[in-house]
Structures are given as structure tokens and as C-alpha cells.
Amino acid sequence: MRAFFDMGGYAAFVWPAYAVTFAVVLLNIFWARRALERSRAEARRRLQMQREVS
Amino acid sequence: MNHSDGNIAQPLAALVAADPDRLSSVCQRASALEAVRLALQRDLQLAFRKRGQLVQPLAFFAMVTLLFPLAISPELARLRELAPGVLWVGALLGSLLALEFLFRDDAHDGTLEQYALSGQSLTALMVAKTIAHWLLTGLPLALMAPLAAVSLGVHTGALPGILFAVAVGSVALSLIGSIGAALTLGIKRSGALLSLLTLPLSLPVLIFGARATQLAIHGASFAAPLELLGALAVLGGTLAPLAAAAAVRISLE
Amino acid sequence: MNWTWFHRLASPPHVYALAVRLTPWFAWPAALCIAAGLWGGLVLAPPDYQQGDGFRIIYVHAPSAWMSLMVYVTMAGAAAVGLIWRMKVAHAVAASCAPIGASFTFAALVTGALWGQPMWGTYWEWDPRLTSELVLLFLYLGYMGLRAGIEDPQRADRASAVLAVVGVVNVPIIHYSVTWWNSLHQAPSVMRLGKPAMPLAMLVPLLLMLLGFTLFFVALLLTRVRGEVLARERTASWIREVVRA
Numbered sequence: 001m002r003a004f005f006d007m008g009g010y011a012a013f014v015w016p017a018y019a020v021t022f023a024v025v026l027l028n029i030f031w032a033r034r035a036l037e038r039s040r041a042e043a044r045r046r047l048q049m050q051r052e053v054s
Numbered sequence: 055m056n057h058s059d060g061n062i063a064q065p066l067a068a069l070v071a072a073d074p075d076r077l078s079s080v081c082q083r084a085s086a087l088e089a090v091r092l093a094l095q096r097d098l099q100l101a102f103r104k105r106g107q108l109v110q111p112l113a114f115f116a117m118v119t120l121l122f123p124l125a126i127s128p129e130l131a132r133l134r135e136l137a138p139g140v141l142w143v144g145a146l147l148g149s150l151l152a153l154e155f156l157f158r159d160d161a162h163d164g165t166l167e168q169y170a171l172s173g174q175s176l177t178a179l180m181v182a183k184t185i186a187h188w189l190l191t192g193l194p195l196a197l198m199a200p201l202a203a204v205s206l207g208v209h210t211g212a213l214p215g216i217l218f219a220v221a222v223g224s225v226a227l228s229l230i231g232s233i234g235a236a237l238t239l240g241i242k243r244s245g246a247l248l249s250l251l252t253l254p255l256s257l258p259v260l261i262f263g264a265r266a267t268q269l270a271i272h273g274a275s276f277a278a279p280l281e282l283l284g285a286l287a288v289l290g291g292t293l294a295p296l297a298a299a300a301a302v303r304i305s306l307e
Numbered sequence: 308m309n310w311t312w313f314h315r316l317a318s319p320p321h322v323y324a325l326a327v328r329l330t331p332w333f334a335w336p337a338a339l340c341i342a343a344g345l346w347g348g349l350v351l352a353p354p355d356y357q358q359g360d361g362f363r364i365i366y367v368h369a370p371s372a373w374m375s376l377m378v379y380v381t382m383a384g385a386a387a388v389g390l391i392w393r394m395k396v397a398h399a400v401a402a403s404c405a406p407i408g409a410s411f412t413f414a415a416l417v418t419g420a421l422w423g424q425p426m427w428g429t430y431w432e433w434d435p436r437l438t439s440e441l442v443l444l445f446l447y448l449g450y451m452g453l454r455a456g457i458e459d460p461q462r463a464d465r466a467s468a469v470l471a472v473v474g475v476v477n478v479p480i481i482h483y484s485v486t487w488w489n490s491l492h493q494a495p496s497v498m499r500l501g502k503p504a505m506p507l508a509m510l511v512p513l514l515l516m517l518l519g520f521t522l523f524f525v526a527l528l529l530t531r532v533r534g535e536v537l538a539r540e541r542t543a544s545w546i547r548e549v550v551r552a
Contacts, residue, residue, distance in 0.1 A: 004350070008360030013425050017418040021367035024414040025523070028407055032530040039534030044550045046541070233473055237466050241456045251449045251470065254442050255477050258484035265491065286480075297473050300390075304465040 089174040090182040097186035100159070111152040111191050112198055118144035119202040130207030137206040138267035142260050144202065145195050145220055146227065150249050152191035153231040156183060157302070161239050170306055180295035180302070184232050192224030208271055215270030222283045223263040229290035230255045236301035259286055317394045319536045320545040326529040333526035340519030347512030355509075362509075364422040369513060370520040371415035372436070375443055376478075378408030378524060382450075383475035386468035395539045396532070398464035401471060402454065403531035407524060409447035415440050435486040442481055446474045460539065 007014040101108060122140045123133055133140075160166040160183075169179045199220040200213040208216070234251040238244040262279040269276035315321045348366035355362040382404035389397030419437050420430045431437070450467055457463035505513070540546055 006360075007363065008354055010359060010361035010425055013361060013421045014363055017364045017421040018367050020417045020421075021371055021414050024371070024410045028410060028527055031406060032527050032534075036530055036534040039537040040550050043537045043540075043546050047547060047550065233469075237453060237470055238456070244456065247449075247452050247456050250445065250452055254445045254449065254481065255473070257442060258480050261484045261488045265488070282484075289480075293476070297469055301466060301469050304462060304469065307462060307465075 086175055086178050089172070090178050093169070093179050093182035094186050097183060098189065101155075101186070101190050107155060108190055108194070111148040112194055114151050115144045115148040115195055115198060115202065118147060119205060123206070134207040134271065137203055137208050137271060138264040140206060141199055141202055141216065141220070141267060142223070142264045145199060145224065145263075146253075146256060146260055148195055149191060149224060149227045149231060150252060152187070153235045153248060153252065154245065155191075156187050156232060156235045157239055161305075166239075166302060167306055170303055176299035176302060177295045180232060180236075180298045181291075184228050184295065184298075187232070188225055188228040192228050193221065195224055196221035203267075211273065212267075212270040215276055216267050219263050219266040219270065219276065219280060219283065222280065222287055223259050226259045226283065226287040226290045227256055229287065229294035230259070232298040233294055233301060236298040236305065239302065239305040259283065262286065317392070317396055319396055319540055319543070320549075322396050322399075323533055323536055323545075323549060326533045330526050330529045333522045333529065337519050337522035337526055340515050340522060344512045344515035344519055347508075347515060352509045352512055353506075358426060361422070361425050364418055366512060366516050368415060368418040368422055370516045371411045371418055372440065373517055374520055374524060375408055375412035375415050375440060377521065378404050378411065379443065379446070379471075379478070380475060381528075382408060383471040386471035390465060390468045390472070395464075396536060398468065399532050399535035399539060400528065401468060402464070402535050403528050405447060405451050405454070407527055407531075409444065409451065412440055412444045412447060416444065433489065435482065435489045438485045438489070439478075439482045442485070443478070446478070450474070 005011060005015075119140060122136060126132065126136065157166060160169075170176055172179075196217055200217050203213060203216050204210070231252050233255070234248050237251065238248050241247065262282045266276040266279040266283060269279065344366060348363055352363070354360045382401045385397045385400035385404065388394060389401060416437065419440065423432050423437070424430045450470055453470055454463050454467045457466055537546065537549070
């Protein structure tokens, strides 16, 4: 187990590399969902305004 | 609309010479080659009215060349090593500065719209504008490069090669730059964005040009990188006006 | 050849519904492939005889680099389709690609630097691959900057599409010139793995990671395209159903 985390002495490089990559993965998931939510909210607002005008 | 008529050429040329601003309206009646010649003539004449503007990129180039010795060392031997890089970075940045003038005035006074509507090939007119731009900025930069090189300790034997390399490279830079300039038409304060768009595309020119200059300084044959520079200029010449024309049309929509 | 499926792709409501349906079919397999790849790469694969356990960075660096390039090509392809056929959906796809590609280019640079330090003794190397990745990052930033700088959405779509196509044509030229430049000044420093060919135990997890990330990209794309398509539809009635859900 310890050997696994130690990564043959390269732990200081291997684990940050994995951390950065998975941070980017998670960030992309978060971004994509947030962008979708924003678009839906914007579309809802536009429909609301149209209904008020008509 | 595109038939060439020798009788029209003379009065058209006279009209444009007298009042370059009216080119757009006379453009429609000319042949493609006539239109290119007239557009070129117009750009040159209008530029000479504002001669002061032409000097700016050159002054910038001179300033950049001055910065490096001050920042690094006055020793000519060291500067000679750095000369290719300094010359080309300076030329690249100077040509970037000059790009703003390419379309700005024409977009402002509606000439660009006239060009697009004139029924002439917009691509051909882009070629005309790029040639004019090179004659007004690239060529002067190329003529200045030997002077800057001397100030950096380069011996006179290398100067013709340097002039030639910068002349060819700046053709490619004008072509590449026209794309970014066309895309950013009408965007306020687009200087930084224009640089961001143009610099990555200009990297091959920088690489081959600096290498050609380096070889010239060492007295070796710089044919290989020069040929690559030429290839870039030719490739740019065929593709860039097309892209710039498309970008202009999009900007005018 | 029946082209109806292609023409249907031009219809925003159809694409939106398709995206909703397809996303789980890409998201879950992606998670599985990546999990399997991680297990294989971190646990099962033996250490490299030259780089020891340090080589395992390849399992995140290679997918990131692959993503950065694949996403750019996808972006340029979608942009070209949008320009030629004037399809709003294609422009929506191109717009969705940019932030994904840029972030993975950044990941490729960082993981490349972290790989470089133990292997070459320096965090940054001006080798062709890293330098090209850096230029690619600037190409992405330029694309996103142009989009942000143009107010009219349709003009932004079309102008950035021209830029993407010009960029993709230039990527091989830039890569060639950077490789040429690098070969002049030093011996080519390829990140070799110490053996002429990669043994299966090392290769299979790598392929799994590449596949997993690709599937992940499609899932992300489908999610983002939904939002982009919504933003491009001003008054269509199908939106009503979608936002109420």
C-alpha cells in the first residue's frame, strides 16, 4: 500500500499530475452543467418576457 | 460588368488619381486586373496623404532594437548572437502594429462595403490591399533591418541576406495578418486580440526567418530556410486573401 | 445513401432531444473505461525499467494531449460545416468544444511539465511536443477571445468559424516548423519509455484511458450543445416544453 502511494519515489510528480487532470475533468463537468442551467434560465426568462409583451 | 475595355482604363485611372476616395464607385466598371491596380493605387495615394502614420511601425522597430542592448549588454559579440531573434521579434511586432491600418479607414468610410458590393472578386481586392500594405510597411521594415543589424554588431556581408529574408518574411506576415485584421474589424480596442490571433499563425515565419538570418550572419548558405519562407509566402498568398475576403463579408453582414 | 439523418441534425429540437437521450450512453461507459484504465495503469502495469513508476504520468498526459488535438479538429470540422451549410447546430458544437479543448491543453502542459522534471531535470523543455501544445493553447484562447469580442452572436459564430478553419490548416505547419527548429538546436528528446515497444500490460490501460476520455468528451459536448442550441433559438415553441421540464 505504501509502495503504491510512494510511486517509486516519484510521488511528488505523479500524484499532482493525476490531481490536475482530474480537477480539469471535474471542472468540465461542473462548467457544462452550469452552462446548460444558465441557458435554460435565460430561455425561461425570454419566454416569460414574451408572454408579458403579448 | 467584368469586361475589360481599354477606353475605360484611362479615365478611370485619372479619376482615381484625382480623387482616390471615389474609387469604390468607379470600381464596378473595371476588369478584375484593373480593379486590383486601381485599389492598389488608391491605397498608396491615401497612405501618402498621411505619411506620418507610415513612420510609426519603423520607429517602433527602431525602439525595440534599442531596447535589447540596453537590457542585455553593449558587447557587440553578444548582440551579434542575439541579432536574429531581436530583428525578427522587432519586425514581427512592428508589422503587428501596422496591421491596424490595413482595414480601419476603409471600414470607417464604407469603402469596404463598396468593395464587397462592387461585383469584383473580393479576394482579388484583398490581394490588392495586402500588396499595398506590404509596400507601405513590410518593405520599409525590410529596408530598415540591415541598419538595425549593423547596430547589433552584424558585419556588412550578411546585410543583403538579412534584407532579402525580412522582405520575403514580411510578405507572409502581411498576408497572415490580413486574416486577423479582417476578423476583428469593428471590434473596439482589438489590438491585443489581433496580436493573440496573428502571433501563433506567424510562428513559422519567425522560426524560418530567424534561422535564415542566423545562417547569413555566420556566412553559411541560408537557402533552405529562405525557400521555406518563400513557400509560406506563396501558401499565404493563395489562401489568406480567400480567408480575409470571407472574414470581411462576415464582418459586414 | 439516405441522408435524412444528416438533415435532421440541422434541426435544433431534434438535436436537443437526441443529446438528452444519448448523454448517459457516453457518460457511463466513459466512467467505466477511465476506472478500468486507472486500475490497469496505476496498479496492474509493471514499472518501466528506465523511468520506474514515474512513467505512469502517461496515463493522464497522453489522454490530455489527445483531447487537446482531437477537440480542436472537431471544433474546426464543426465550424466548417456551420460555414458551408449555414447550420446553427454546427456552430453550437464548435462553441461547445472550445473551453473543453483549452482546459485539456492546459492539463497536457502541466502534466507534461511534471513528467519532465524527474525525467529531464527541468519543468519546462522547449521540445516540439510541449511547444506545440503551448501554441495550441494560444489558438484556443484566440478563438474564445474572438467569440467574446464580437457582440452579434451570428457574426461571432461565423467569424470564429473562419478562425478555427484557418487554425486547423496551420496546426501541421506550426508543428512542422517547431520540430524543425528544435532539431537544429538539440538532439530530439522524445519521451521514450525505455523499451522499443510498449508491453501489452502498459498499452491496454493507455488505450482504455484514451477511449474513456474520448467518450467523456462526447458526453460533455452533448451537455454543452444543449445549452448552446437553446441560446441560439430565440422564439421557437419547442423551447417551452424543454424549459418546463
